Amino acid sequence: MITMNKVSKHYGSFQVLTDCTTQVHKGEVIVVCGPSGSGKSTLIKCVNGLEPFQSGEIIVNGVSVGDPKTNLSKLRSTVGMVFQNFELFPHMSIIDNLAIAQTKVLARTQEQAREKGFKLLDRVGLRAQAEKYPGQLSGGQQQRVAIARALAMDPICMLFDEPTSALDPEMVNEVLDVMTELAQEGMTMMCVTHEMGFAKRVASRVIFMDQGRIVEDDSKEAFFDHARSERAQQFLAKILHH
Amino acid sequence: MHEFDWSSIPNALPFLWDGMKISLEITLSAVVFGIVWGTLLALMRLSSVTPLSWFAAAYVNLFRAIPLVMVLLWFFLIVPHLLESLFGFPRGSDMRLSSAIAGFALFEAAYYSEIIRAGIQSVPKGQMGAASALGMTYGQAMRLVVLPQAFRNMVPLLLTQGIILFQDTSLVYVSALADFFGAAYKVGDRDGRLVELLLFAGAVYFVICFTASRIVRHYQNKLKTA
Amino acid sequence: MGYNWNWGIFLQPTATGDGTYLGWMFYGFKVTIALSLSAWFIALVLGAVVGILRTVPNKWLSGFATAYVEVFRNIPLLVQLFLWYFVMPELLPENLGNAFKQSNPIVQQFLSSMVCLALFTSARVAEQVRSGINSLPPGQKNAGLAMGFTLSQTYRYVLLPMAVRLIVPPLTSEFLNIFKNSAVCSTIGLLELAAQGRQLVDYTAQPYESFIAVTLAYLLINVVVMFGMRWVEEQVRVPGYIGGK
Numbered sequence: 001m002i003t004m005n006k007v008s009k010h011y012g013s014f015q016v017l018t019d020c021t022t023q024v025h026k027g028e029v030i031v032v033c034g035p036s037g038s039g040k041s042t043l044i045k046c047v048n049g050l051e052p053f054q055s056g057e058i059i060v061n062g063v064s065v066g067d068p069k070t071n072l073s074k075l076r077s078t079v080g081m082v083f084q085n086f087e088l089f090p091h092m093s094i095i096d097n098l099a100i101a102q103t104k105v106l107a108r109t110q111e112q113a114r115e116k117g118f119k120l121l122d123r124v125g126l127r128a129q130a131e132k133y134p135g136q137l138s139g140g141q142q143q144r145v146a147i148a149r150a151l152a153m154d155p156i157c158m159l160f161d162e163p164t165s166a167l168d169p170e171m172v173n174e175v176l177d178v179m180t181e182l183a184q185e186g187m188t189m190m191c192v193t194h195e196m197g198f199a200k201r202v203a204s205r206v207i208f209m210d211q212g213r214i215v216e217d218d219s220k221e222a223f224f225d226h227a228r229s230e231r232a233q234q235f236l237a238k239i240l241h242h
Numbered sequence: 243m244h245e246f247d248w249s250s251i252p253n254a255l256p257f258l259w260d261g262m263k264i265s266l267e268i269t270l271s272a273v274v275f276g277i278v279w280g281t282l283l284a285l286m287r288l289s290s291v292t293p294l295s296w297f298a299a300a301y302v303n304l305f306r307a308i309p310l311v312m313v314l315l316w317f318f319l320i321v322p323h324l325l326e327s328l329f330g331f332p333r334g335s336d337m338r339l340s341s342a343i344a345g346f347a348l349f350e351a352a353y354y355s356e357i358i359r360a361g362i363q364s365v366p367k368g369q370m371g372a373a374s375a376l377g378m379t380y381g382q383a384m385r386l387v388v389l390p391q392a393f394r395n396m397v398p399l400l401l402t403q404g405i406i407l408f409q410d411t412s413l414v415y416v417s418a419l420a421d422f423f424g425a426a427y428k429v430g431d432r433d434g435r436l437v438e439l440l441l442f443a444g445a446v447y448f449v450i451c452f453t454a455s456r457i458v459r460h461y462q463n464k465l466k467t468a
Numbered sequence: 469m470g471y472n473w474n475w476g477i478f479l480q481p482t483a484t485g486d487g488t489y490l491g492w493m494f495y496g497f498k499v500t501i502a503l504s505l506s507a508w509f510i511a512l513v514l515g516a517v518v519g520i521l522r523t524v525p526n527k528w529l530s531g532f533a534t535a536y537v538e539v540f541r542n543i544p545l546l547v548q549l550f551l552w553y554f555v556m557p558e559l560l561p562e563n564l565g566n567a568f569k570q571s572n573p574i575v576q577q578f579l580s581s582m583v584c585l586a587l588f589t590s591a592r593v594a595e596q597v598r599s600g601i602n603s604l605p606p607g608q609k610n611a612g613l614a615m616g617f618t619l620s621q622t623y624r625y626v627l628l629p630m631a632v633r634l635i636v637p638p639l640t641s642e643f644l645n646i647f648k649n650s651a652v653c654s655t656i657g658l659l660e661l662a663a664q665g666r667q668l669v670d671y672t673a674q675p676y677e678s679f680i681a682v683t684l685a686y687l688l689i690n691v692v693v694m695f696g697m698r699w700v701e702e703q704v705r706v707p708g709y710i711g712g713k
Contacts, residue, residue: 045610074616076614078616081614085605087611089612089625089629089630104621105617134708134709307690308687309649309651309652310648311662312665315662316683319669410544412547440547440551444547447543447544455542
């Protein structure tokens with residue numbers, strides 16, 4: 001579903017990504033982890049073209065992301081993305097947040113879009129909040145809405161960019177529960193996250209990044225039980241002690 | 243289409259330079275007086291003495307509500323009469339330059355005081371607390387701790403306001419005072435070359451103000467990274 | 469101090485016999501309002517366009533917008549006004565320039581003033597629009613794009629609606645400025661409020677009354693605009709949203 005081949009990116013002389021190669025197959029859940037500044041957020045943003053890259057290629061569902069002829073908007077409408085800071089649109093009610101792209105991008109009618117929106121809000125347990133505004137919801141609720149908003153586009157896969165790192169600790173689980181459920185239903189997912197419990201529960205594979213390179217790309221069992229690189233071992237030791 | 247003839251400009255340069263000196267004189271004196279008076283107004287506005295803060299608020303809001311042209315007209319047409327009748331100044335003495343400076347200073351002080359007030363309020367409250375904890379009086383804390391930090395942050399805004407003030411000095415045209423713009427207009431009118439002189443004046447103002455604002459921005463960026 | 473106050477002056481017939489002095493004032497008041505509102509409308513439209521252009525990822529467009537703003541910000545308003553009034557007609561193609569010069573002087577003064585104030589203010593509005601857009605969290609643009617919006621849809625549905633709300637307070641002060649700046653147009657002979665005040669001084673020998681009246685009229689405009697804009701601010705307030713960042 002997603003194929004990356006030797007993707008490299010630099011800002012001026014600063015190398016952000018170096019020769020990143022991996023595949024995500026349909027139904028797989030990939031967890032991307034690594035120390036801050038290792039390029040994991042940049043990597044995931046390259047998948048839907050929010051970050052341009054200078055060499056290599058990324059193919060999503062048969063479409064090349066780096067090809068200037070590619071209609072990026074169309075591609076992005078098929079790939080759901082959830083951001084660290086939720087990025088709900090503050091001037092729209094919750095239901096309008098879910099409906100807007102359905103009507104303007106997918107050309108669904110307002111009724112279809114709202115119906116679908118309500119169904120998804122039901123699913124993330126926020127039907128009652130439909131007419132409120134993002135600023136009136138807690139962080140955890142906002143992030144669940146953001147997931148529902150991405151799902152409303154019927155994406156073929158979902159990208160999560162540190163979806164729980166801006167949340168207060170007591171709200172992390174409500175978001176992880178939604179993500180776990182989604183994974184169990186067979187959604188193809190690529191998640192940048194430090195939640196190793198989540199990775200152990202649902203990940204098919206774990207990618208470990210350091211200094212812009214993919215250092216480990218292995219099944220979760222292999223990664224957690226005997227990570228090969230020293231840096232991954234150090235990283236795990238730091239994270240799992242808490 | 244108009245046929246350009248720039249020949250009257252070279253000969254007029256000394257006269258134009260005299261005008262520029264007047265523009266700069268008004269600007270500089272108004273900036274200095276405006277900042278001093280503006281600082282006092284800001285301190286009054288923030289003080290806990292109610293009459294003082296009301297006075298400052300009324301002053302600032304009044305001057306910010308009326309056009310500069312009106313303020314200048316007050317100072318050119320009315321204030322001299324007032325002074326004549328109050329202090330017995332000789333009738334018809336030329337007070338236009340001092341009127342202009344006074345008008346600009348009092349007007350700009352209202353704007354400066356708002357910049358300075360915001361600057362003082364941008365200094366974290368803890369600083370005043372820390373200074374008091376060290377045994378400083380309110381005055382000492384303000385003078386030694388708060389104001390120096392506030393001014394450091396405000397310098398770019400104060401300078402930008404100075405550039406606006408320099409542009410606004412052209413409005414002394416309403417009193418027929420020969421500042422740079424007035425001089426350019428007079429030369430253009432005299433030689434029938436108004437088009438050229440106005441374009442020249444516009445270009446000179448643009449070069450000066452554009453350069454000055456670039457310098458301010460450079461300084462601002464340096465402040466940010468420091 | 470030996471000054472004879474006479475507030476009744478406003479109700480006396482004018483020296484030229486066309487109504488009362490109060491009528492003059494009211495005429496000036498109407499000119500100020502008409503001039504400021506029409507210029508404001510143009511300034512909003514132009515300023516929005518230029519401000520948006522300053523934020524788009526295209527060197528030529530944003531460069532053009534930057535130059536536009538710099539030109540109108542770095543030349544004094546009075547000089548700009550004289551350029552529009554005295555210089556522009558000379559630089560226009562001959563038939564257009566002549567048509568302008570042969571039109572009614574009041575029309576000439578009004579048009580020059582309107583264009584001048586509109587463009588001068590549009591540069592300032594553009595700066596507010598730009599800083600409004602730039603003050604939005606950068607993730608908002610990405611979120612819009614990630615949902616499949618094109619860049620222009622992202623501006624239309626995501627960035628601009630919030631930016632507009634953020635810039636209502638700074639726009640209030642620009643709106644007030646345009647009324648104040650309109651007084652500069654008295655210098656080319658347009659009989660707006662300040663010019664009428666000055667004329668009254670010449671005709672009536674009651675300078676205090678006329679200047680106080682004109683000053684009060686400006687204060688009145690100020691108060692009305694402030695309340696009006698506060699009302700607008702309340703209308704566009706987003707529930708639960710606390711300020712910009």
